[in-house]
Amino acid sequence: MKTDVKALVVGGGAIGTSIAYHLARAGWSDVMLLERDELTSGSTWHAAGLLPLFNMSYAVSHIHDYSVRFYKTLEEETGLNAGFYVVGNLRMAQTDARMDEYRLYASTAETVGIHYEWMTPDEIRARWPLVRTEDLKGAIYHPEDGYINPADVTQAMAKGARQRGVTIERKWQVDGYAWRGDHWQVTCTRMAEKGGNLVPTDEQAVVRAEHVVTATGNHAPRTARLLGIRMPAIPVEHQYIVTEPDPALVEWRKSNPEHPVLRDADAKWYVREERGGWILGPYERGAPARFEYGVPDSFRADLFPLDLERIEEEYMSMIHRIPSSETVGLKDDYNGPICYTPDGNPLVGPAPGLRNMWLAEGFSFGITAAGGTGKYLADLMVEGEAEIDMASLDPRRYGDWMTTEYAARKNEEAYEHVYILHHPDEERPACRPLRTAPCYDRLKARGAQFGQVNGWERPNYFGPVDAPDSFDHDARSFRRGGWWHYAVEEAKAIREGVGLIDATAFAKQRVYGPGATAFLDRMTCNRLPKVGRINLTYALTAQGTTRTEYTIVRLAEDEYYLVSAGGWQAYDHDYLMQASQDWCAARPADWVVVQDVTTQWGVFAVAGPKSRNLLRDVVRDADPATALGNKRFPWLSMRNIELGMCPVRAIRVAYTGELGWELHHPVEMQNYLFDLLEGAGEKHGLRLVGARAQNWLRQEKSYRAFGHELGRDATPLEADLPRFVDMSKDFRGKQAMEATGIRSKCVTVLIDGPPDADPWGREALYAGNERVGRLTSGGYSVAFGKSIGMGYVGPEHAVPGTKLKVKMLDALWDAEVQPDSPYDPENARIRQDG
Ligand SMILES: Cc1cc2nc3c(=O)[nH]c(=O)nc-3n(C[C@H](O)[C@H](O)[C@H](O)COP(=O)(O)OP(=O)(O)OC[C@H]3O[C@@H](n4cnc5c(N)ncnc54)[C@H](O)[C@@H]3O)c2cc1C
Numbered sequence: 001m002k003t004d005v006k007a008l009v010v011g012g013g014a015i016g017t018s019i020a021y022h023l024a025r026a027g028w029s030d031v032m033l034l035e036r037d038e039l040t041s042g043s044t045w046h047a048a049g050l051l052p053l054f055n056m057s058y059a060v061s062h063i064h065d066y067s068v069r070f071y072k073t074l075e076e077e078t079g080l081n082a083g084f085y086v087v088g089n090l091r092m093a094q095t096d097a098r099m100d101e102y103r104l105y106a107s108t109a110e111t112v113g114i115h116y117e118w119m120t121p122d123e124i125r126a127r128w129p130l131v132r133t134e135d136l137k138g139a140i141y142h143p144e145d146g147y148i149n150p151a152d153v154t155q156a157m158a159k160g161a162r163q164r165g166v167t168i169e170r171k172w173q174v175d176g177y178a179w180r181g182d183h184w185q186v187t188c189t190r191m192a193e194k195g196g197n198l199v200p201t202d203e204q205a206v207v208r209a210e211h212v213v214t215a216t217g218n219h220a221p222r223t224a225r226l227l228g229i230r231m232p233a234i235p236v237e238h239q240y241i242v243t244e245p246d247p248a249l250v251e252w253r254k255s256n257p258e259h260p261v262l263r264d265a266d267a268k269w270y271v272r273e274e275r276g277g278w279i280l281g282p283y284e285r286g287a288p289a290r291f292e293y294g295v296p297d298s299f300r301a302d303l304f305p306l307d308l309e310r311i312e313e314e315y316m317s318m319i320h321r322i323p324s325s326e327t328v329g330l331k332d333d334y335n336g337p338i339c340y341t342p343d344g345n346p347l348v349g350p351a352p353g354l355r356n357m358w359l360a361e362g363f364s365f366g367i368t369a370a371g372g373t374g375k376y377l378a379d380l381m382v383e384g385e386a387e388i389d390m391a392s393l394d395p396r397r398y399g400d401w402m403t404t405e406y407a408a409r410k411n412e413e414a415y416e417h418v419y420i421l422h423h424p425d426e427e428r429p430a431c432r433p434l435r436t437a438p439c440y441d442r443l444k445a446r447g448a449q450f451g452q453v454n455g456w457e458r459p460n461y462f463g464p465v466d467a468p469d470s471f472d473h474d475a476r477s478f479r480r481g482g483w484w485h486y487a488v489e490e491a492k493a494i495r496e497g498v499g500l501i502d503a504t505a506f507a508k509q510r511v512y513g514p515g516a517t518a519f520l521d522r523m524t525c526n527r528l529p530k531v532g533r534i535n536l537t538y539a540l541t542a543q544g545t546t547r548t549e550y551t552i553v554r555l556a557e558d559e560y561y562l563v564s565a566g567g568w569q570a571y572d573h574d575y576l577m578q579a580s581q582d583w584c585a586a587r588p589a590d591w592v593v594v595q596d597v598t599t600q601w602g603v604f605a606v607a608g609p610k611s612r613n614l615l616r617d618v619v620r621d622a623d624p625a626t627a628l629g630n631k632r633f634p635w636l637s638m639r640n641i642e643l644g645m646c647p648v649r650a651i652r653v654a655y656t657g658e659l660g661w662e663l664h665h666p667v668e669m670q671n672y673l674f675d676l677l678e679g680a681g682e683k684h685g686l687r688l689v690g691a692r693a694q695n696w697l698r699q700e701k702s703y704r705a706f707g708h709e710l711g712r713d714a715t716p717l718e719a720d721l722p723r724f725v726d727m728s729k730d731f732r733g734k735q736a737m738e739a740t741g742i743r744s745k746c747v748t749v750l751i752d753g754p755p756d757a758d759p760w761g762r763e764a765l766y767a768g769n770e771r772v773g774r775l776t777s778g779g780y781s782v783a784f785g786k787s788i789g790m791g792y793v794g795p796e797h798a799v800p801g802t803k804l805k806v807k808m809l810d811a812l813w814d815a816e817v818q819p820d821s822p823y824d825p826e827n828a829r830i831r832q833d834g
Contacts, residue, residue, distance in 0.1 A: 410430050501690070
C-alpha cells in the first residue's frame with residue numbers, strides 16, 4: 001500500500017469512489033482510496049438506484065443534474081455498463097398545493113436547465129393505463145431521469161478512477177487521524193474475514209496524506225469522534241419492498257416500454273418496475289435513527305428486519321394508485337440504514353476547525369448525488385472554489401451547539417419530511433425550542449411565530465396572541481400564506497412608525513491585537529472604518545467571490561467587532577480563526593485574536609421614523625435631546641450609550657432602510673431592555689416585527705443578503721457593490737475578482753405578479769422568451785404595493801428600465817429592473833436628523 005499521497009479518500013461507496021475519480025480527473029495524480037470492506041458494501045449496495053432530478057435546492061439540483069449527465073458517459077469511458085435505465089420520472093399531485101409546489105420547482109429547474117413536462121390526469125391514464133388517475137390534479141414529468149444500478153455505477157467510477165491513476169485498497173480501515181502541520185498522518189488497520197465478521201488484524205500502516213476526504217456513510221459518527229468534531233450525519237432506517245410479478249404489468253409490457261419511476265408524493269412513496277413486479281419505497285412516519293454512536297462490528301452489508309406495519313398506509317395507497325398490485329405477493333424486502341442530516345442536505349466541504357480535511361458525509365440520495373458531489377468537491381479542493389455556491393452544503397452550517405440527540409431526532413424528521421409539501425415558508429417542529437434569546441417567552445406571549453436559524457428561535461412574524469399551535473402550519477402556502485398580512489402590517493409599521501426586531505441570532509466576533517488592523521485590511525475588500533465608525537465589507541474567496549459579508553465596527557485602534565448573518569456563525573468563525581492562525585504564524589509580533597462573542601450579546605434593531613423619539617425617551621445622557629441627533633450620533637457610527645440601566649453598544653444602521661439603531665446589549669440584560677423599550681414604545685406605537693417583513697423591506701433598498709445575492713458564485717462587483725470595494729488597496733481575492741470580470745449582475749426588480757402570490761427568490765427571469773437569469777430573493781413591497789425581487793441577469797439586461805419577465809406559477813409576469821435602492825435612493829430617511 002502507498003504510504004505517501006496527495007489525497008486520501010476514506011470510504012468506497014458511491015460517494016468516495018466518485019470523489020477519487022474526479023480528483024484524478026481534475027489533475028491530482030496521487031490519489032488513494034481506502035475501504036474497510038468491499039467497494040459498495042455500505043449503504044450503496046442496497047440502494048434502489050433512483051436518480052431524482054427534482055430538488056428544491058439550487059445547489060443540489062446542479063449536483064443531481066451533473067450526476068445524471070455524467071453517468072451516461074461512464075460506459076464509453078470505462079467499457080462498464082453502469083446499468084442506467086432512462087425511463088423517466090413522473091411526480092403526481094393529488095392537490096392544488098402540490099401542483100403549486102411543482103410549479104415553483106419547475107421555475108428553479110429552468111434556472112438549472114433541467115427539462116420537464118406537464119401532464120394532465122387524462123394524459124397519464126392514456127399513456128400508463130395501470131395507474132389510477134381520477135383523484136389526481138396532474139403531474140410533472142422528467143423524461144431524462146430514471147434509475148441506475150448503484151453497485152454497477154460505483155464499479156464503473158472505480159474503474160475510471162483506476163484508469164486515471166487512483167489506487168484503491170480494500171480491507172483497510174482508517175482508525176486515526178493526526179495533523180502534522182502540513183499533512184495528515186492516517187493510521188490504518190488491515191481488516192480480515194473471521195466467521196462472517198470483519199475484524200481488525202494486527203497489521204497496521206501509516207499513510208501520509210496532504211489532503212483527506214472522508215466519505216464513510218453510516219460510519220460518520222465514528223469518523224467525527226476520530227476527528228474530534230461534531231457531525232450531524234446519523235442514519236435512519238429506510239425500507240423498500242419488491243413484489244412478485246404483476247400479471248397486468250407483465251401483459252402490458254409485452255407491447256409497451258417500462259413505466260417511469262412513479263412518485264405519489266402526497267402518499268409518500270415512489271414505485272418502479274422490477275422484473276415484472278413493483279418496487280415500493282415509502283417515506284413513512286416513525287422510521288428510527290440508528291447507529292448514533294457507531295456501527296456495530298457485526299453489521300456489514302446487513303439489513304434490519306422489515307417493519308411492514310410501519311409502511312402499511314403507504315402500501316395501501318400503492319394498491320389504490322395501481323389497482324393491479326393488490327393481488328400480488330411480496331418477493332423481497334430491504335430495510336437499510338440511510339444517512340441523513342437535520343436539513344436533509346449532505347455535508348460537503350471543509351471539516352470545522354481542521355485543515356485539508358474534507359467531509360462528504362450524510363447522503364440520503366447518495367447515488368443521485370455521487371457524480372455531482374465528486375465533481376464539485378474536487379473543484380473545491382483543486383481549484384479552491386466550485387462554479388456553484390457550495391455554502392448550503394458546507395459542514396460548518398452546524399455549530400458546536402449541535403448534539404447527537406438533536407441530530408438523531410432532526411434526521412428522523414428530515415426522513416419523514418421527504419415527501420411533505422416543501423413550502424418555502426416551512427418551519428420544522430422537532431427539537432424546538434433549543435437556542436433561545438432571553439426575550440423568547442416575552443415574544444411568544446406577544447404572538448411571535450418563530451423560525452429556526454442555526455438552532456436559534458427567531459420571530460418570522462407576529463400573529464394573534466391566542467393562536468392555536470397549528471396556526472403557522474396552517475398559514476403556509478406557495479402563494480401568500482395566512483401570515484402575509486401580518487408581515488405587511490409590520491413592514492408598514494417600520495416605514496411609517498417604529499418597529500423592534502429581535503436580531504440576537506447575528507454572528508458576532510471580536511477581533512483584536514496589534515495585527516488586527518493589518519489582518520482585517522488584508523482579509524476584507526472595503527476600507528476599514530475609523531474608530532467609532534462602521535463599514536460594510538466582504539471577505540472574498542481565493543476566486544474573488546463573496547465568502548462572507550461583515551458589518552465591521554471599529555471599537556478602538558486595534559479592536560473590531562464583526563457582525564454577520566446568524567445562520568453562518570461557525571462558518572464565519574472557523575474561517576477567521578484559521579486565517580488569523582496563518583497570519584500569526586507568519587508575523588508573530590503582529591498577533592491577532594479572533595473571539596466568537598455571539599452568545600454574549602443580544603441585539604434589538606429599532607427602526608422607523610419614530611425610532612429616535614422612542615430611544616430619546618429612555619437614553620440616559622447629559623443632554624438626551626442631542627444624544628441621538630446626527631451631530632453626536634451620525635449615520636454609520638457606533639456609540640456606547642445607556643438606555644435606562646442597560647449599557648448598549650448602539651450602531652446606527654438599519655437593514656430595513658429607515659432611520660434606526662441596532663442595540664447590542666449584554667445578553668443577561670435583555671429582558672430588562674425589552675421591557676424598557678416596550679413600555680416607552682407604547683406612546684410611539686412600537687410594533688414587534690419579524691424576519692419576513694424585514695426581508696421584504698431590505699429588498700426595497702436593494703440590500704443584498706448573504707446566501708441569496710451574496711455567495712461564492714459571484715464577486716462583490718457582480719453583486720454590483722463597487723462602493724464597498726476599495727480598489728486602491730490590496731486584499732485577498734482581488735486579482736481573481738478583477739480577472740473574473742462581470743459575468744452577470746445583481747438587479748432589483750418590481751413585478752406585476754399574480755394577485756395572490758409573490759416570488760420566493762428561486763424563479764427564472766426572462767427577456768422575451770429567452771431565459772436570462774434567476775431571482776435570488778423575492779417578496780412583497782409595501783412601498784410600491786407590488787411584488788419585488790432581487791436576482792442576477794447578464795449585464796446587458798441589468799440596466800434600469802429593462803423590461804423582464806418572472807416565471808411564477810407557470811406563467812410569465814412583467815417585471816422591470818429598478819435603479820439600485822428603489823425606495824429612498826438618496827438615503828434621506830436613514831440620515832434624517834432630529
Ligand atoms: C433502502 C435504501 C434505498 C435507497 N435508495 C436510494 C435511491 O434510490 N437513490 C439514491 O440516490 N440513494 C438511495 N439510498 C441512499 C444511498 O444508499 C446512500 O445515500 C449512498 O449509498 C451513500 O453512499 P456513501 O458512499 O456516502 O456511503 P456508503 O455506501 O455507506 O459507503 C461508505 C463506505 O465507507 C466505508 N468506511 C466507513 N468507515 C471507514 C473507515 N474508517 N475506513 C475505511 N472505510 C470506511 C464503509 O465500509 C462503506 O463502504 C437508499 C438507501 C437505502 C437504505
